[in-house]
Amino acid sequence: MKRTITTLADGRELLYFDTDDAAVHPQRDPRTLPAVSTTSQLRLDPLLDEWVMMAAHRQNRTFQPPVESCPLCPSSAGNQTEIPSPGYTVAIFENRFPSLSTAAVPPEADVDHPLVPVRPGFGRCEVVCFTSDHHARFADLSTEQATLVVDAWADRTAELSTLDGVEQVFCFESRGAEIGVTLGHPHGQIYAYPFVTPRTRRMFEVARAHRERTGRDLHADILAAERAAGVRMLAETEHWVAFVPAAARWPVEVHLYPLRRVRSIPELTAAERSDFAALYLDVLRRFDRLYDAPLPYIAAWHQGPVADEQELGYLHLQLFSVRRTADKLKYLAGSESGMDAFITDALPEDIARRLREI
Template sequence: MKRTITHLADGRELFYFDRRDDADRSAVDERDLPPRPPASELRYDPLTEEWIAMAGHRQGRTFLPPASECPLCPSVPGRPTEIPSAEYEVVVFENRFPSFSAQPGTYGQVGGLSEVRPGAGRCEVVCFTSEHDSSFSRLSPEQVELVMEAWIDRTAELSAMPGVEQVFCFENRGAEIGITLTHPHGQIYAYPYVTPRTRLTFGAAERHRERTGGNLFADVLAAEREAGVRVVASNEHWTAFVPAAARWPVEVHLYPHRRVPDLGGLEPAERAAFGPLYTDVLRRLDGLFDMPMPYIAAWHQAPVNVGRDLAYAHMELFSIRRAANKLKYLAGSESAMGAFVNDVLPEETAQLLRSVVTD
């Protein structure tokens, strides 16, 4: 793999990831861009012990432009984009409208019991392919491997940045999810704190270890593989299953068979085996209702400084679509109380996904 670093017109970093060593990445971004926005403001919620980012500049971010104005496509004469090159394989660059950044900002007191501090960190965009009308499900195994190499590279580099506590790689897909750009892409957040979900699951993992001496994530995987009824697909190195207590009508977790704290711990054979299984699962999602499935794909990796002995890198993939013409909305119970009610039995979801015929 060849990695090439360059800078956009406003100083943001951009990384090309190529399989070819002779890839020419000398194109220069000659746009006249406005100054980069200041870092967001973090405010502490004493009732939930969570940090909330206030990022007003994101209100002005690009929203569902036509394909002819897509900022993630390669640049062409007369229409420069976020990617200066006329073609690319995989590209990662700093988000122009970040939730967290290293830019300076001014922060005052807000009163009450809330603390305030800068939203230091970093947000990056990952372009999975230069093909605007493609999707992750249609990527070749080799292209998925290149995307994974980009995830691994960025996780390692962002984890080494001062103040970063956790790195999160994810993809939002579909207008129903709230995407602002339709080009196949994901994002990477480098948080200045350990996220609430990770703190919650690590607390459960710590208590499980005290009771049993085992790793909670590994034991969940082993139990699902033994039960089999919720397994959707598997290969030598990975298993995809619907969790027994799924919150979402369509929810699949993908685990490597060997516990590693983050993606960088995966061996070459494990990295290569991920793509064929994952894209198969994505095609099953699209085939479930014979339409593109909106989804969120979320990589859970160990935080930088805590819990690495508890962590087990894995992906959560879920959708809010519960039927061909119905979405699951997070209404009163879920939104106000965090108490989920799932309309679809996990065993039924697994059976339906197994029955989908994929290409």
């Protein structure tokens, strides 16, 4: 893999990732851009002990532009984009409208609440462009290109984890207007958080309790149980397994686990990365053949936090869709939104069977 680093007109970092060592990209961004906002802040919710990111400047971010004005396509004479190159394989750059910033400044005003501490919204948000083809899907990538994306995730996870103050790195893809995606070009994002996210913190609490009670690893036990049952399994390769979790929250949900326990993407071997890419592409293509139209989905990498002294983390990918039938979406209604108590409309065993049959 060849990595090329440059900067955009406003000082943000841009990285190109190529399989061809001879690949060359322009080093100059000809645009004139305003400075990126550094006013993000964090406020602690005293009822849940969870940090909430405040980024009011994001109200003005780019929203569903026409294809000819897409900011993630390669630059051309008529459209100077975030990527000042006539072509690229994988490109990653700092978000122009970040929720978190390494240059975040202290808030100007105090919230005047003794139970709500406020601090600068330190961190980093990056955009990951999987391909220069605006009309492609991740599922359209070759195994080689999908593996390059995994290598890029690994590169960024390793580098962002070294930033003083970063506690967790989250790589993810959101696809489909149904879940709020504002740019149609195939892309994902990476967040480097200055805290451990609520879901990870809760998973670690449960994993710790399971270890204290049984002496075993929770994720390994889940994996063993799914493989033994078989009814929710989609596929097993040399290095990975894919299954619908027995207590799936979403209408269509699949978890992908490496058979070898690792905490983060950088720990995967070259063989494990390539094997994952092939399996993931297969699952995505099954997703898109489940109904008459491609499924909107979120693909979320669950990596251990930077500090995991008790080694409770087990890397896995959670892939899920909000579409519950061909023409209906799963909305987070009263129970889900108000109480975080999910109601699932389809049995995991039925979804697994349908995905296997595709």
